Amino acid sequence: MLGLKRIAIGTSRENVAFLSRACTPYRAAAFEGQEKVEVVAGGRRLVAALNLVDDPAILPPDCLGLSQEAFSRFGLPEGTIVRLDHPHPPRSRDALQAKIEGRELDGDGYRAIIDDIAHHRYGKVEVAAFLVGCGAFMTTAETLALTRAMADVGERLEWPGAPLVVDKHCIGGIPGNRTSMIVVPIVAAHGLPMPKTSSRAITSPAGTADTMEVLANVEVGLDHMREIVAAVKGCLVWGGHVKLSPADDVLIAVERPLNIDTREQMVASILSKKKAAGSTHLVIDMPVGPSAKLRSAADAARLRKLFEHVGDAIGLNLRVTLSDGSQPVGRGIGPVLEARDVMAVLENSPTAPEDLRERSLSLAGRILEFDPALRGGAGMARARDLLESGAAMKAMRRIMELQGPPPRIATLGALQREVVADHDGRVATIDCYRLARIARLAGAPFDPGAGIDLLKKVGDPVQAGEPLYRIHAEREVEFRFACGLAAEASGYHVNGNNGNGSASALGDIH
Template sequence: MELEATTIDIGTTRPLVLLNTADADELGVHPLDRVRIWWNGETTTGIVKRTDELVDAGTVGVTEPLHYVSGPVEVKHAGTPRSVRYVRKKLDDLELEAHELECIVEDIHENRLSDVELSAYVSAIYTNGLSLEETKHLTEAMSGVGQQLTWDAPVVADKHSIGGVAGNCVTPVMVAIVTEAGLTMPKTSSRAVTSPAGTADVMEVLCDVEFSIEEIQSIVAETNGCLVWGGGVDLSPVDDEIIRAENPLSIDPDGQLMASVLSKKRSAGSTHVVIDVPYGEGAKVESIVAARELSDDFKRVGDHLGMDVTCAITHGADPIGHGIGPALEARDVLEVLEGSGPESLRLKSLRLSELLLEHCGVDASATEILDSGRALERFRRIVDAQGGDPTIQSTDVEPGDESVTIRADRGGIASRVDSRQISDLARRAGAPLDRGAGVVIHQSAGDAVDPGDRLFTIRAETTSKLEEAAELADELEPIRVRSKADALIERR
């Protein structure tokens, strides 16, 4: 069928084509069927949406991923991608072969799967899991798609946390320590998806984080490291599509998690990686037994990929640091580098840095590098190389002007600081898009609390968002205050 292609914006990243119902009936296509489109000697595939109003008969509407298609085109019914058969196979709880996983990854990368089919894949992995062999093959396939970073250094250090702990911004401190010790550590990090701040959001308070591969290589040549947004360099891009499908249901199955983390590390050229696996109430991994099992599997998949992977099993029931949100976490990072700051952030940064240095075979003291001020100077060099102010101090970082402090209405013990609720409050206040928004925590688990003591302060950039966050705070209990007797029972 010959039609006229016209661009249309319906806010999707999928390669959808809108066909008038009359044309769709003539072609014999139903919603989510595929059509092949020929124009100017080239061809592409689109996923069908039928409409009576958005496009006229004789016209095919192409969404943003297909905006390069225009003018007269020929449209024909196309078959279902082969990978859909393999998604059904996994839904039946059958193990997938390496070539089947490669096919799924390729079709996700080429946008051949509809949102429904991609969701079915994620649901199949969540429900039936991945074997260790499947995880190895999936990771290898994902890391083979997209751009690759390469380095001359024989040892390239890296670190990743599986997440779930508010304020866990140890990465900037670690990069400063490890690069000052002489190692190469080109850290590509994510922006927040469901959390109040990713490492890239925190660093963007202080400097630029979006660079080309050539610019990243120049920064690393100058400073030994970088702290940049990984999404700007197309590393393991299939992972980003899968995460987009996982987020609405807040699921992150272990096999896919390992493939996600290690495919990006391999694409970034990392050779030695420390994985932070927090466990505890509210964390992604709730028991130490499960944390150990996950850690062992991370190491096995790393071995398969030729990466030296070790894991740190850390306490993840409580937030790390005082501030939750981009500016507040950036302030905590600078305070630690300056020699003060939250003790929880300082200690975890040192522990993971010592582990990474030892893992890479470097005989250096993370504590000495931090306490001497050398890490701060190295961090400032990285900030400078990334277009920031090299003289930046913690006191220069200002959170949002709007604030409200929640105080204890009774005395006792702070028996629990809930990472998830704290994160929900920070996001309601505007984080991470509003960099100054977030939550400042005034009490830690185990602290004695008197009536009227500050529990936490919400910071926002607008009055309306502050009011929304304050209303949510009334419904939640981010910091539990219990009598001493009740607190002892609760913590057992």
């Protein structure tokens, strides 16, 4: 028997156990080469990858260590006496192998796989193999089966007495598109319940949860979330904290480094979380543009049909709207800068970004028209009235108050450099993907004050030496990385008389 010890090592959602090579109760050599072990104590079992430790200062011979994530999931205190077992293969092993081989699975197969993934019975290698198998071949019926399986594992929210529970989701890919933080208070001010659970960024410069965390606490438990929605009709919280569709968090953590982002997995990910959150009515925003996830109207039409088919089958009243994905939305990329834009819109500031304002009003209008009390086509006017009257700002301040203060005060990064045009002309295109990469290298979203402040948008005239955008960073290393990438190619194409479309000159450091 071994004493349980917490090892302060993060392992990115994966369970990892540590065993001393000089372990006395167990022969470490008997486990060497094993992919996993099962840790058992107090009626609890945890499957974990095993690493052997040679330094007794890290782990004594009579202890078993668990990584931070594994220790938290196991839920027993340090010093608890545990034993080790050789784990049984996950019950979905045959179904997983069938998917890897390109075969079609039924609902039972997907339920078994998703249950094992959600309970961390597979490591990253097996999860990656599953994702690749799905990406290579997946029918519409399988997409529906995967969606149902993901929604059924984990917490399920119910909203008694609310026949209409609304939500919205953007498929992503457009920096600065922080419409949810404006739509939620507008809809809440109207009186429709909108319990918004949002994600943190994985490869983008900011997710809605990252940006909202500049203004308020987003790590809200289920009971507190229900209280907030009962009081003010809306919330903006981090979905990972309330454990809706937990298998999706595991899948995303493996998907993004491999750059796997199939339409089928996107639909299952989004709709499973909305169903688990208790939503009844949903608007999906799909930006289309040359550097967006959807590059053409044909791509958008195919994805729209898949969303509608799966949404109908799981009982969601779903509307899909297409939007302009040709350039970033608003002026800020990164949590602090995006929060600035959101508050400017809600405060009806004359300096508020017009594109963010109008896009948010359009989406809020579509959602409000789910309300049978509104006449068809009246949603946009109602949304505008709620914003301009200050009712939306009042609702937002109440949401912020009830969710609690942010964990830290976030300020704009002090390291600054401007990227300027190298010739006269007019901004023809902006590469969303390139700017997102630059903002990410600058430190966003981990440093909330890092990012890009856009000074010019598509169609704006510029003169040689005039700033196009400003890079902000909090740390010297990230600042250097971001400026280096911007110097290679700024992401802006400026049309001019000399035919040169580059705009990658860097201004002085501030």
